[in-house]
Amino acid sequence: MNREQWEQWFWKIGWWFAPPRCPICQNVVLPFTICQDCQTVEKRLRKRDSVLSGLPNQIDAGFCRWNYKDEIRHAIVQMKFFAMPYQAENFILLLCCDESAYTFIKQFDIIVPIPSTPKKQKSRGYDVPFLLAKSLCRAARVPLAAQGTLLKVKETPDQVGLSGQQRQNNLKNAFRVQNSTELQNKKVLLVDDVTTTGTTLKEAAKELKKSGAIFVGALVLAQT
Numbered sequence: 176m177n178r179e180q181w182e183q184w185f186w187k188i189g190w191w192f193a194p195p196r197c198p199i200c201q202n203v204v205l206p207f208t209i210c211q212d213c214q215t216v217e218k219r220l221r222k223r224d225s226v227l228s229g230l231p232n233q234i235d236a237g238f239c240r241w242n243y244k245d246e247i248r249h250a251i252v253q254m255k256f257f258a259m260p261y262q263a264e265n266f267i268l269l270l271c272c273d274e275s276a277y278t279f280i281k282q283f284d285i286i287v288p289i290p291s292t293p294k295k296q297k298s299r300g301y302d303v304p305f306l307l308a309k310s311l312c313r314a315a316r317v318p319l320a321a322q323g324t325l326l327k328v329k330e331t332p333d334q335v336g337l338s339g340q341q342r343q344n345n346l347k348n349a350f351r352v353q354n355s356t357e358l359q360n361k362k363v364l365l366v367d368d369v370t371t372t373g374t375t376l377k378e379a380a381k382e383l384k385k386s387g388a389i390f391v392g393a394l395v396l397a398q399t
Contacts, residue, residue: 198250198265207272207314213246217269220247225275227370227393231377233384234365236392238279240270243369243397251368251397255303263306266396271314276394280315283364283392285357287320289379290327290350307396308366317364324354325379346378355386362390371399 194203197210199217204210209217220241222228227237241247254262270276288304296302305322312319329349352358363383365376370393380391 193261195268196261196265198254198262198269199246206268209269209272216246217241220245222398225273227373227395227398229373230393231373231380233377233380233391234373234393235390236279236282237376238276238392238394239370239396239398240273240276241397243399247397255299255368258300260301260303260306263303264310267307267310267314270396271311277315279392280311280317280364280394282362283317284361285318285320286312286364286366287325287379287383289365289367289375290325292327292330294330304367307368311366311394320357320363321354324352324357325382326351326353346374350379350382352382352386358383359387360389361387362392363388365391365393367393367395369397369399370395 195206196202197204197213199213200210202210202212222239222242225238225240227234227239230237243251250262250266253259254266271280286308288302288308290304291299291302308319311317327349328351329346365379365383367375370376373393376393376395380388380393383391
């Protein structure tokens with residue numbers, strides 16, 4: 176049994192001790208299944224055809240499962256700000272029960288999470304995009320880039336309430352690739368929790384392409 180098979184085996188064993196839950200209502204569910212109680216709610220909040228709208232020109236393909244509102248917004252806020260990091264895996268298992276999501280993910284060679292600054296990681300205690308990317312890697316068996324491959328090197332004010340131009344100025348030169356070797360001639364999937372204008376994805380993708388990526392896609396849970 177190789178390392179990947181061992182990791183998959185231990186991951187599945189872990190479900191017996193910490194079973195997957197519906198990210199909306201927290202009911203225990205089987206992996207890669209939709210909670211029957213929340214099925215109607217989840218379907219209502221899906222984006223049409225799971226299209227990430229308004230893609231910035233640096234992003235070659237995009238996938239977004241939900242609109243950022245109502246129950247989905249509440250669940251993501253809990254994950255980010257109320258010490259519920261395990262929600263990342265719950266969201267990914269729900270996402271990957273959709274064959275179109277799984278097919279989209281499998282076209283990529285490597286997964287790179289949108290990074291936070293060390294200050295923000297320390298204040299929150301965990302990094303949501305990294306947790307999402309790690310769960311996605313295990314669920315879809317697409318390699319995860321080494322931590323620190325893409326860094327956020329600039330502390331930036333919160334993007335909430337800023338115009339498109341202000342967001343772009345805010346994030347200019349905010350990202351840097353530290354390890355370009357594993358990006359050379361690769362199709363890279365950027366992962367984040369929520370996007371609004373796509374400015375963060377654009378600035379990160381720009382750095383990935385400068386460092387050798389030939390194709391950059393984006394996957395986010397929800398779009399405002």
